[in-house]
Amino acid sequence: MHSSTRAIHSRDLLQVTDLSATEILGLFALAADLKQDYAAFAGTLAQKSLVLLFEKPSLRTRVTFDLGFQKLGGAVAFLDHQGSPIGERETVEDYAGNLSRWADAIAIRCRSHAMLERFARASSVPIINALSDLHHPCQALADLFTLTESGVAPERIHLAWVGDGNNVCNSLIETVATLGGQMTVVTPPQYRPPAAILRSAEGRAFRSGARIVCTDDLGAVAGAHGIYTDVWVSMGEEARAAEKRTALEPFRVDAALMSRAGAQAKFMHCLPARRGEEVTDEVIDSRASIVLDQAENRMHLQNALLVALLRPDIAQSARAKSSLQGSR
Ligand code: CP
Ligand code: NVA
Numbered sequence: 001m002h003s004s005t006r007a008i009h010s011r012d013l014l015q016v017t018d019l020s021a022t023e024i025l026g027l028f029a030l031a032a033d034l035k036q037d038y039a040a041f042a043g044t045l046a047q048k049s050l051v052l053l054f055e056k057p058s059l060r061t062r063v064t065f066d067l068g069f070q071k072l073g074g075a076v077a078f079l080d081h082q083g084s085p086i087g088e089r090e091t092v093e094d095y096a097g098n099l100s101r102w103a104d105a106i107a108i109r110c111r112s113h114a115m116l117e118r119f120a121r122a123s124s125v126p127i128i129n130a131l132s133d134l135h136h137p138c139q140a141l142a143d144l145f146t147l148t149e150s151g152v153a154p155e156r157i158h159l160a161w162v163g164d165g166n167n168v169c170n171s172l173i174e175t176v177a178t179l180g181g182q183m184t185v186v187t188p189p190q191y192r193p194p195a196a197i198l199r200s201a202e203g204r205a206f207r208s209g210a211r212i213v214c215t216d217d218l219g220a221v222a223g224a225h226g227i228y229t230d231v232w233v234s235m236g237e238e239a240r241a242a243e244k245r246t247a248l249e250p251f252r253v254d255a256a257l258m259s260r261a262g263a264q265a266k267f268m269h270c271l272p273a274r275r276g277e278e279v280t281d282e283v284i285d286s287r288a289s290i291v292l293d294q295a296e297n298r299m300h301l302q303n304a305l306l307v308a309l310l311r312p313d314i315a316q317s318a319r320a321k322s323s324l325q326g327s328r
């Protein structure tokens with residue numbers, strides 16, 4: 001059987017385009033297996049170690065990597081770089097070289113995606129992007145996995161993004177472009193995702209059959225399976241806060257916008273949310289909201305990734321079992 005998860009052994013995940021559609025679907029299947037029965041994977045990452053390097057604050061990403069890795073028997077070291085950027089005390093290359101001698105994988109949350117790429121070039125162990133200014137791949141993969149749990153086939157998902165075309169939006173575009181669904185990005189023209197991300201997504205979409213639409217028309221959310229928003233001012237953008245808040249005011253997700261989407265639409269947010277700003281309390285607390293499912297699934301999806309990277313033998317046999325069950 002073709003091994004979709006073994007193929008990512010010893011590779012980095014800096015952005016979603018580092019993965020093929022087959023590999024992403026393999027991660028979804030393994031995440032579902034893990035979520036269903038952690039006991040079956042007990043000790044899978046025993047003797048393995050993960051280092052977390054964070055230049056920015058985090059709740060979900062830090063806790064899901066830390067507790068998730070420990071759940072599978074591994075050890076985690078957290079290095080807080082909020083006060084001192086990576087590369088300040090010693091070069092990025094020296095830092096990566098040292099850590100590669102102790103850790104089996106390194107997850108990094110950073111200000112600059114260019115620094116992350118430099119770090120990955122100098123590291124001999126897999127580097128996982130735990131959020132950069134340009135991408136948040138673990139978030140987007142967990143989110144699409146969450147939508148599939150509601151019964152929609154990955155290649156049929158229609159996701160509508162409303163608000164600021166930011167790092168989370170970029171990674172969702174790349175995921176949908178790879179899997180073959182539709183992504184409707186509703187932003188003011190000046191906050192559209194970067195042209196380079198859209199161009200590369202178009203290339204992937206051509207192969208997968210996906211459709212990526214950018215518009216400022218809020219009516220374009222009609223029929224979407226998920227309405228997704230995020231904070232209007234991302235970490236590191238504080239200087240642009242006033243300008244962005246003014247421009248994004250019409251793009252708040254409220255009950256009227258959810259009605260325009262339709263009764264099938266789930267509300268999605270990576271969190272943390274600024275309640276009352278990009279989303280109303282009424283929507284985020286509604287029955288349509290799946291934000292806590294998204295948060296939970298961060299752990300299962302990241303664990304699937306870590307098992308695929310560090311224990312390809314286990315990933316392979318779990319995948320084989322789950323596809324046999326699926327074909328019954
Ligand atoms: N969604 C997310 O990445 O949350 P944290 O910033 O709390 O890690
Ligand atoms: N776009 C947000 C996501 C936080 C998880 C940020 O970068 O701050």
